[in-house]
Amino acid sequence: MKAAMLYGVKDLRIEDIEVPKVGPGEVLVKVKAATTCGTDLKIFKRGYVSRVIKLPTVFGHEWAGEVAEVGEGVSWPKVGMRVRAGNSAPCLRCKMCQKGCYNLCEDMIWLWGAYAEYIKIPARMVLVNMQEIPSNLSYEEAALTEPLACVLHGIEKAEVRLGDTVAILGAGPIGLMHLLCAKRLGASKTIIIDLIEERLEFAEKLGADETVNAGEKNVVNEVRKLTDSYGADVVIEAIGLPQTWEQALKLVRRGGTVLEFGGCPPDTEIKISTELLHYDQIRVMGAFHATPFHFKKALNLIASGTINVKPLITRRMPLEKIKEAFDLLLTSKKDIKIAIIP
Numbered sequence: 001m002k003a004a005m006l007y008g009v010k011d012l013r014i015e016d017i018e019v020p021k022v023g024p025g026e027v028l029v030k031v032k033a034a035t036t037c038g039t040d041l042k043i044f045k046r047g048y049v050s051r052v053i054k055l056p057t058v059f060g061h062e063w064a065g066e067v068a069e070v071g072e073g074v075s076w077p078k079v080g081m082r083v084r085a086g087n088s089a090p091c092l093r094c095k096m097c098q099k100g101c102y103n104l105c106e107d108m109i110w111l112w113g114a115y116a117e118y119i120k121i122p123a124r125m126v127l128v129n130m131q132e133i134p135s136n137l138s139y140e141e142a143a144l145t146e147p148l149a150c151v152l153h154g155i156e157k158a159e160v161r162l163g164d165t166v167a168i169l170g171a172g173p174i175g176l177m178h179l180l181c182a183k184r185l186g187a188s189k190t191i192i193i194d195l196i197e198e199r200l201e202f203a204e205k206l207g208a209d210e211t212v213n214a215g216e217k218n219v220v221n222e223v224r225k226l227t228d229s230y231g232a233d234v235v236i237e238a239i240g241l242p243q244t245w246e247q248a249l250k251l252v253r254r255g256g257t258v259l260e261f262g263g264c265p266p267d268t269e270i271k272i273s274t275e276l277l278h279y280d281q282i283r284v285m286g287a288f289h290a291t292p293f294h295f296k297k298a299l300n301l302i303a304s305g306t307i308n309v310k311p312l313i314t315r316r317m318p319l320e321k322i323k324e325a326f327d328l329l330l331t332s333k334k335d336i337k338i339a340i341i342p
């Protein structure tokens with residue numbers, strides 16, 4: 001089969017590799033669509049791989065497809081079923097899992113290899129994080145279950161409420177998904193902040209009430225202006241830079257919540273004023289990944305049309321052109337997500 005193999009920084013090649021052999025409990029899926037993701041782009045660009053991925057490797061983690069083969073002892077799913085799965089499966093047994101923090105599982109298994117003709121799903125993932133795709137849903141939309149699951153996990157923790165003002169730093173795919181969710185949760189004013197004008201226009205089309213170009217305006221002043229000088233009820237950082245993590249703290253109102261969502265490079269530290277935490281009583285939180293519960297819920301929200309992720313897929317490209325797709329995402333900021341079709 002054809003598969004994209006990552007060898008190092010910006011070194012992504014299409015190769016012929018063997019179709020994985022299916023063992024007991026495992027499932028082989030023919031990938032019908034895989035979507036590009038900021039995490040993949042980060043790894044492609046920085047080669048930051050230590051804890052997440054070992055090189056050379058199959059690559060890509062957002063996908064949906066059709067069951068091609070099932071291993072011994074698998075009663076569900078059936079061959080031919082439309083499914084999505086992963087990209088993680090908690091063990092359900094470690095201390096974190098037993099406390100209900102499935103996203104923090106100490107024995108998590110991760111699945112890579114979406115940019116390929118076939119992908120093999122480990123037995124544990126078949127059991128805890130594989131879902132059938134409703135018939136009305138396209139494969140490419142179903143592939144977006146993974147990022148939406150992470151966003152749901154974060155925004156639920158941040159407790160956005162009816163009538164809240166929500167400021168979001170970053171109008172990439174994750175920032176835009178936070179925007180879609182914040183609108184649905186009843187935010188009365190959403191403010192999107194980014195450096196790229198095209199991205200801000202895109203956010204407006206998706207329903208952003210206000211946009212701020214951080215390259216042209218003083219972000220703190222602008223957000224104050226837009227919030228009667230109080231600051232936003234909830235601020236979401238969806239970039240993953242220490243500067244914007246710190247900036248987020250300055251955009252929130254007293255007693256408000258900051259969700260630091262974007263992952264920074266290893267060993268990054270930020271400064272935080274104790275006054276903000278004490279006198280202004282702001283709540284600062286992180287959110288890592290998602291739980292099987294969020295994956296299931298994300299798929300349902302996409303299928304029901306509650307969260308319309310379709311506009312986020314701005315281009316489709318064949319698997320053979322995967323390198324081009326990533327080069328494009330690095331250079332042009334016009335595309336949000338590219339669906340790779342094997």
Ligand SMILES: [Zn+2]
Binds near residue numbers: 038061
């Ligand atoms: Zn992703």
Ligand SMILES: [Zn+2]
Binds near residue numbers: 090091097
């Ligand atoms: Zn666990």
